[in-house]
Amino acid sequence: MPLEGVRSSLAAAYDRLYSEARQAWLERLIVNVSALGFLAHLALVFLARTLAHPPALIAAVGRNYLAAIYTPFSFILFYEVLMLIAALPHSTTQSIAKQYEIVSLIFIRRFFKDIAELDDIGKLAQLSPEVLPVFLDVAAGLLMFLLVTVFLHAGRRRVAPDTLPEESPELKKFISRKKAIAVALTVLLVSLAVYSLGEFSVEAWRVVYQNAQTRLDPNTFFYTEVFTVMIFTDVLIVILSLAVSDRYELVFRNAAFVISTILIRFSLTVARPFAAVLAVSGMVFGIATLLVYNYHAYIRRPERHAA
Numbered sequence: 001m002p003l004e005g006v007r008s009s010l011a012a013a014y015d016r017l018y019s020e021a022r023q024a025w026l027e028r029l030i031v032n033v034s035a036l037g038f039l040a041h042l043a044l045v046f047l048a049r050t051l052a053h054p055p056a057l058i059a060a061v062g063r064n065y066l067a068a069i070y071t072p073f074s075f076i077l078f079y080e081v082l083m084l085i086a087a088l089p090h091s092t093t094q095s096i097a098k099q100y101e102i103v104s105l106i107f108i109r110r111f112f113k114d115i116a117e118l119d120d121i122g123k124l125a126q127l128s129p130e131v132l133p134v135f136l137d138v139a140a141g142l143l144m145f146l147l148v149t150v151f152l153h154a155g156r157r158r159v160a161p162d163t164l165p166e167e168s169p170e171l172k173k174f175i176s177r178k179k180a181i182a183v184a185l186t187v188l189l190v191s192l193a194v195y196s197l198g199e200f201s202v203e204a205w206r207v208v209y210q211n212a213q214t215r216l217d218p219n220t221f222f223y224t225e226v227f228t229v230m231i232f233t234d235v236l237i238v239i240l241s242l243a244v245s246d247r248y249e250l251v252f253r254n255a256a257f258v259i260s261t262i263l264i265r266f267s268l269t270v271a272r273p274f275a276a277v278l279a280v281s282g283m284v285f286g287i288a289t290l291l292v293y294n295y296h297a298y299i300r301r302p303e304r305h306a307a
Contacts, residue, residue: 010180017186018086030079034072041068069112077105078193081226085185088233089178093155096257096286099230100151103264103279104144110137133272140276147283154290174244181233189226227265234258249300253293260286 016022044061045068048054061067084098114134238254263282267275 006180008176010183011176014089014179014183017183023083023086026079026082030075034075037075038068038072041071066112066115070109073105073109073112077102077109080105081189082186084230085182085189088182088185088237089175091155092237092254092257093151093290096260097148097152097155099227099261099264100144100148100283100286103267103283104141104148106268107137107144107276107279108141111141136273136276140280143280144283147280147287151283151287151290154287154294168244170244174240177240178237181236185229185233188229192225224265224268227261227268231258231261231265234261249293249296253289256289257286260289 041061042065044058045063045065047058048061049063051058080098080102084095084102087095087098111134114137234254235258238251238258241254242251260282263285264279267277267279267282269275270278
């Protein structure tokens with residue numbers, strides 16, 4: 001099949017996968033799975049605390065009820081990453097904003113993981129060095145929420161279109177290519193999720209049959225790999241966008257957005273407090289880029305009208 005035929009087939013697959021009806025169905029599914037996962041985790045912790053000699057698989061879940069809060073957020077975060085991929089064929093600002101939203105959710109989710117690992121919840125009131133990272137993640141998440149809002153507001157105030165009019169053949173081909181990339185990313189995300197589930201199953205098997213002394217964590221973190229791939233995806237989209245428009249301000253903005261995503265990606269792998277600093281810096285850089293882009297488009301508008 002010719003390359004253009006493959007691209008068209010993948011674009012059609014994207015339209016089926018991420019139709020409004022399919023997204024609504026997926027949202028309902030995630031809500032139900034999140035609720036069931038939360039209740040199941042609570043039940044397992046209850047059994048681990050009440051049974052005199054709980055089976056190894058149940059005992060490995062842990063005895064802290066707060067750990068169950070972390071589970072539904074894992075499903076919700078997976079859904080948000082899927083919506084990030086779904087937003088890829090839309091405007092660049094929408095895609096970047098979605099990445100910012102996901103990073104802010106990751107930092108908020110860390111709060112529930114941190115308090116679950118505390119052996120005494122009363123330590124939160126003592127402001128000891130052990131609990132300071134907990135409050136740092138909460139503060140960083142709240143600040144990121146504000147920055148995402150500012151970014152979305154700045155994105156709605158742009159005074160010039162990002163690309164050519166919708167009837168442009170170049171634009172239609174560009175959107176079709178982004179849809180094909182989105183389908184490939186969907187396959188990658190699902191593959192990573194299945195691989196993580198396999199790792200969890202192997203760990204559970206070791207607990208049951210090999211008496212491994214470990215604590216099962218059903219929330220395997222693979223989003224750093226997804227964000228790494230997204231960086232290269234953003235670079236590819238910047239290159240492909242040159243076929244639509246090679247305007248200086250647009251190329252500079254898209255390249256600067258790649259820098260912003262690199263910073264927030266690094267924030268997922270470095271230690272505290274540098275993680276929060278990098279994530280916030282990446283978002284501030286993205287907001288500054290968008291504001292300068294809007295101003296540049298504003299002062300260039302009389303030129304374009306004269307032309």
